[in-house]
Amino acid sequence: MSVLIFIDTAEGHVKKASLEALTYGVKVAEQLGTTAEAVVLGTTQEDLPALGKYGVKKIHHVNNDNLNHLDAQAYTKVIAEVAAACGADTIIFSNNVNGKAIAPRLSARLKAGLVAGAVALPDTSQGFVVKKNVFSGKAYAMISVSTPVRIIALSPNAYQTLAGEGTAEVVAFNTSADAPKVKLVSVNKASGEVPLTEAEIVVSAGRGMKGPEHWGIVEELARTLHAATACSRPVADAHWRPHNEHVGQTGFAIAPNLYIAIGISGAIQHLAGVNRSKVIVVINKDPEAPFFKAADYGIVGDAFEVVPRMTAAIKKLRGIA
């Protein structure tokens, strides 16, 4: 028996969410009294033995050009082979974009119970029970998995990465991966910006900004904090900001360490996308804005005055002139 962790890469580099899954999987193995092994698919520039510092001892590398880009169907087959070869009874994914594509397929293929969006370690005192968020973070559910093989897809930002010392043994896993049926045509990534779903800090603004031309102070605060920018649904619907910045029930659900909401009233649909943030700061000129009820810190005031002051105070704190 072993725990197998899928390590997801983008352009050959390991994603932050996968390091969380790796740390989590190592802990699950410890809890089950078994070993943690990992699997990496496709060509990578990453120093794989160095991933041993997260506690994993063995990494299976399927270095096959057919696996350089996600085709969930081909990936699933190969991961199922690796899982069988190392006798894995628990398989860990990050519940990130690729995890959401692969983990359900693997679940159906292996008839292995899946907990998608886990937020805590399994409770193994009575069976195998994993906590996950439901109702868009407004509640949680304890999911009991009774199948011989189980799959956990860990919610991004729900488990802290922990690095220590160690080197992993990397072994080549040879298999004939199918040619991908899903072909990559192009990638369109905003370079130099912090991806919203991976950001530790998110600066978000709403209709209170009165128009897209006023976003400069929001972006300046985000830059100062190395934060990602986000927005509310009305702002995305009005095309003030791109829809890939929309957080909320029907946009992205995020869980950063710090969420700063500027000029957002805090409708229940918006809260559903951000309520897993560890600390919430609300800046709004309306003291009755419902968002204050969900906030840790708040300022009742005019964003156009408060936000530049905040940027200046952070620069001062960090010794930036």
Place this chain on the structure above:
Amino acid sequence: MKILVCISKTPDTTAKIAFTDNNTKFDVNGVQWIINPYDEWYSLVRAIELKEADASTLIHLVTVGAADAEPIIRKALALGGDEAIRVNTDSHDSFYIAAQIAEVARQGGYDLVFTGKETIDYNGSSIGGMVAELLDLPYISLATKFELAGTTATVTREIEGGEEVNEVALPFVLSATKGMAEARIPNMRGIMAARTKPLKVQEPVAVDALTSVSGFGLPPAKAGVKLVDAENVEELVRLLHEEAKSI
């Protein structure tokens, strides 16, 4: 072309979330039910647009649920779609539901199966991938754009910090998210037409669920907001640095 669109019934986005029976069941008391927004606004509406572009397209809707799901499936038919299939069962877990949908898909021989990226109650993001595996078809998740030329589709999907464009031949399964289409409201003609559109009820295939819910809970309430004066923003920054340790 034949498209199967999966429709799920979920509590309204503003529904009060509470539990009964010693926190093992969702409290449906007073809850308004809606079509899961991802199924409706993005997946179904995009399928309707494809039919508008090519009138020979057939759209079938499928839902897995008891008779109380019928108002939802009728509402979906009012937006568009030719007929609906309800698999008559209480849903168990996502694998159970996916197995029912896969069975309907096998019988119908569809070129495309559309799902929403997740339901807003269980947030599983699992049905599309499971259906695709059960049918041994390609799967593209989190699709934001879909264009079709002959039998090849060009699909844009979300990735960390951006998007990528994929190409894949029919048949396949996708999950749709924001960007695929704009929300619509059913018009009177649609509502009238929906009343007479075929709604077939079929019994489920025997499948074992892989998971079960052993209990629900609500997150602990926030301690309350600490307000800082707008003239004293430096104090907020100090609190975030020293107390919350978040900057």
